[in-house]
Amino acid sequence: MILVKDNRCDFCGTCVAVCPVDAIELREADISIIHDTCIDCDICIWVCPIDVLSSDVKEEVEHD
Amino acid sequence: MTDYDVIVVGGGPAGSMAAEAAAKQGARTIMLEKDRDIGYPVRCGEGVGAFGLKKFIEPDPAWIATTISKVRMRSPDNTLIDFGMDDAGFILHRRLFDYALANQASQAGVEIQTRAYVDGLIIEDDCVRGVKYQYMGEHKQLTAKLVIAADGVESRVGRMAGLRTATKLKDMDSGYQATVGNIDVDQEMIDFYVGSNWAPGGYLWIFPKGNGMANIGLGINGIYAKEHSAHDMLHGFLDKYFPKASVLTSVCGGIPIAKTLKKITSNGLMLTGDAARMVNPVTGGGIITGMVGGQIAGDVAGLAIQSGDYSEKAFDGYPKRWHKAEGKTHEAFYRIGEGIAQITDDQLNKIAHRLVKTPSENLSLLKIFTAVAREKPKILLDVTRAFAGI
Structure with missing residues (x-):
């Protein structure tokens, strides 16, 4: 499951642009992953310029 | 009767040019911007060529930070290649520049609404006929004869209409930029660092912004972004080469280095600017090219309103004129x-x-x-x- 590290997103939309299944919602200062649609391909994690996305559930807080 | 003839989604340079061009053709036009401000945040290196810019707006010292006449390129081992430019360049204050373009559009009759986040389309008979949006927590909608989506790299409007806008990882650079103060760089020179030690698969840039300030940024190609973080690489660079510089503002963003999307129109909809991937695939520059695309889209929209045909076929002139103006060159650059x-x-x-x-x-x-x-x-x-x- 892709998670957004709490309060660190800059809302630039790079992840949205590469998401192959349109599973990321972004507005002025809010981002959320649509988990039902997400296919866990992880490319949003790689492309994020500030490493805000993670598939590691241990230390991260889900932000939605 | 629709609320407007044309709705433009997105208030960047491409959106403003599209809205202005449509209004100049007599179309009742509104431009919706999701953020609180036109022109902010600035996710951009802010460099443009003077020749391209002057076709659209008279240069104003209020939004020109510096005028560029020299280029320096650096190899991975820091060999410097210096040369002059045929055409002068400008480093802009995008925050003010985008204001000026939106103001120019409003003076052509365009209405502008900020804080309007488009979250859906009105589609009837397989044709886009308006947008659903949120304004200050309220759900609203507007009808129009056609919609122009200039909603940036993250464009979702195209996807809502069924266009394939998702960009491959290899066609996207992961970017990070800091505007720094207290830096001693030549204020007439742009400086490019090319090589995997600076920015794997992309490049690092220093664009002077006047008064000892500069935009220092880099883009890492998507295929290398798994191993490298744009933020970490830029801060590593600053720590090593400009330890006394202060970061005044920093932004991240995706730089599409793809070819223009195969399909940039559908019934009642045109995509333009970053949303249509109208960015130079080598330089990552997309201000002027977005304005070129936006103006053509707005012009074609105005002509469609006059003819009463808003089908995809009525927009044929748009991809054709774009391809002739810039698209073909972008394919070579790609x-x-x-x-x-x-x-x-x-x-x-x-x-x-x-x-x-x-x-x-x-x-x-x-x-x-x-x-x-x-x-x-x-x-x-x-x-x-x-x-x-x-």
């Missing part, structure tokens, strides 16, 4: 970019060592690309195409 992506750091150093012997007055961007083509002969034809505009 192939050049593919060639450059295969060049190793050692080869880049070799090219730089050769070029550094050439007097700078004899150097130009074309000469540099030609030198690169000696290492990758298959890009030579595209270098000719890109620079001759054929």
